[in-house]
Amino acid sequence: MKVLILAAGLGKRMKSKYPKVMHKILEKELVNWVIDTAKELNPTEIGVVLGYKGELVEKILPEGIKIYYQKEQLGTGHAVMSAEEFLNDEDILILYGDTPLITASTLSKLIDKHKNTNADATILTAILDNPAGYGRIVKDENGKFINIVEDADASEEEKKIKEINSGFVIFKGDKLKNALKELKPNNNQGEYYLTDVPKMLENVETYVLEDFSEALGINNRIQLANAEKILRKRILENLMLNGVTITDPDTVYIGPDVKIGQDTIIYPMTFIYGKTEIGEDCEIGPMTRINNCQIGNNVKILRSECEDAILKDNVSVGPYSRLRTGTVLNEKVKIGNYVETKKTIVGKGSKAQHLTYLGDATIGEDVNIGAGTITCNYDGKNKHKTFIGDRVFVGSNTALVAPVKIENDVLIGAGSTITEDIPEGSLALGRARQVTKENWVFNKREKGE
Numbered sequence: 050m051k052v053l054i055l056a057a058g059l060g061k062r063m064k065s066k067y068p069k070v071m072h073k074i075l076e077k078e079l080v081n082w083v084i085d086t087a088k089e090l091n092p093t094e095i096g097v098v099l100g101y102k103g104e105l106v107e108k109i110l111p112e113g114i115k116i117y118y119q120k121e122q123l124g125t126g127h128a129v130m131s132a133e134e135f136l137n138d139e140d141i142l143i144l145y146g147d148t149p150l151i152t153a154s155t156l157s158k159l160i161d162k163h164k165n166t167n168a169d170a171t172i173l174t175a176i177l178d179n180p181a182g183y184g185r186i187v188k189d190e191n192g193k194f195i196n197i198v199e200d201a202d203a204s205e206e207e208k209k210i211k212e213i214n215s216g217f218v219i220f221k222g223d224k225l226k227n228a229l230k231e232l233k234p235n236n237n238q239g240e241y242y243l244t245d246v247p248k249m250l251e252n253v254e255t256y257v258l259e260d261f262s263e264a265l266g267i268n269n270r271i272q273l274a275n276a277e278k279i280l281r282k283r284i285l286e287n288l289m290l291n292g293v294t295i296t297d298p299d300t301v302y303i304g305p306d307v308k309i310g311q312d313t314i315i316y317p318m319t320f321i322y323g324k325t326e327i328g329e330d331c332e333i334g335p336m337t338r339i340n341n342c343q344i345g346n347n348v349k350i351l352r353s354e355c356e357d358a359i360l361k362d363n364v365s366v367g368p369y370s371r372l373r374t375g376t377v378l379n380e381k382v383k384i385g386n387y388v389e390t391k392k393t394i395v396g397k398g399s400k401a402q403h404l405t406y407l408g409d410a411t412i413g414e415d416v417n418i419g420a421g422t423i424t425c426n427y428d429g430k431n432k433h434k435t436f437i438g439d440r441v442f443v444g445s446n447t448a449l450v451a452p453v454k455i456e457n458d459v460l461i462g463a464g465s466t467i468t469e470d471i472p473e474g475s476l477a478l479g480r481a482r483q484v485t486k487e488n489w490v491f492n493k494r495e496k497g498e
């Protein structure tokens with residue numbers, strides 16, 4: 050089976066400079082939701098029909114997707130005709146770039162019915178109390194499919210039909226290919242309707258959708274927000290049913306590709322996106338945002354931001370930390386209040402608990418980074434590296450001017466500015482000597498100054 054996704058529409062009602070299918074739900078573009086659902090069905094190939102500003106959509110598509118262009122939007126049938134070379138004698142499932150709520154499990158049932166009945170086409174339908182706007186499924190008294198009538202072309206009598214066309218349909222590829230050659234735009238909208246194809250075929254089946262919300266399309270930003278709500282709920286409930294505690298699902302946002310282990314607790318106002326993986330027994334949040342991170346077991350992250358970082362087991366982060374791209378925290382590392390890290394590897398058991406910036410640094414094991422330590426990694430033109438060995442103690446308010454190398458077992462006095470490499474086992478002090486003038490204040494006072 051192949052999957053063809055129609056995504057040429059401009060989406061006028063989005064009132065956007067960008068194609069509709071590029072708008073995002075939980076940080077993932079609509080068209081990519083549909084592509085990922087299609088992938089779950091293991092098709093031999095996935096094709097996408099693009100139109101309005103398609104070159105922008107192309108950039109966000111995963112590799113291996115066949116791309117076709119529909120220059121003018123002359124209807125759903127015309128969109129499929131634009132991908133004619135994609136069609137062969139394999140079955141072809143038609144999906145839509147603006148209808149991301151459809152599930153692989155529903156589509157599998159549609160495909161099963163199609164195969165079991167050896168149909169030429171099988172249409173996913175729904176029964177609606179208010180069918181206005183949708184194409185209606187016309188059947189004979191025995192329930193045998195006759196045709197689909199678009200709302201714009203329906204008679205008063207046909208408008209009363211409650212079974213509607215969801216748009217999702219699977220065809221025998223060769224039958225579709227032949228029928229498209231005969232398709233004419235003889236209707237009130239002057240469009241080539243894909244819905245005119247089934248009546249040209251002999252054996253057409255229908256499969257009724259159980260949960261109509263799966264067929265909801267997105268035409269404006271209110272529908273975009275509603276769809277996000279539904280998809281978010283689905284993801285959170287699935288996680289909860291699989292052993293993740295989410296204390297307040299109303300304020301937690303988790304993307305579709307996030308994986309979370311058993312007995313991890315997600316606290317309120319937490320946002321987890323991208324390809325993030327979180328292990329077991331972690332505590333995440335409240336008020337935390339994580340994107341594309343690999344997180345081990347028993348990790349605690351409180352009120353922090355983490356992006357493209359790796360956190361091994363038993364790490365603790367926050368409150369108010371910011372882990373930026375390229376951060377690696379090995380086991381039992383503690384990153385505390387107001388600490389920022391970037392492209393920095395921190396060895397096992399090391400700590401940076403307060404008010405620190407660590408950038409372009411490699412830090413060994415059991416290191417203590419004192420409060421207010423700064424790696425001065427940028428000279429205005431280039432970034433430079435800081436190396437810190439094992440068991441180093443960096444006194445508070447130290448500036449490490451990179452490039453600089455601090456070997457194992459070094460102790461740096463508080464308030465130092467370190468500009469030179471420090472050999473193993475040394476004490477380094479890089480600050481002005483203190484001057485104390487005894488009784489200076491009292492003497493001044495006596496003179497009445």
Ligand code: UD1
Pocket residue numbers: 055056057058059098119121122123124125126127128145146147182183184185197199213214215216241242243244266
């Ligand atoms: C379509 C169906 C209708 C069904 C409804 C369900 C047809 C003729 N009608 O109507 O029976 O009840 O969906 O929502 O198929 N598209 C293109 N190129 C085009 C036209 C459309 O790529 O030239 C894409 C759109 O981007 C959209 C989808 O196809 O994603 C559906 O098109 P739309 O015009 O919204 O069809 P409806 O009128 O809603």
Ligand code: CA
Pocket residue numbers: 266
């Ligand atoms: Ca539509």
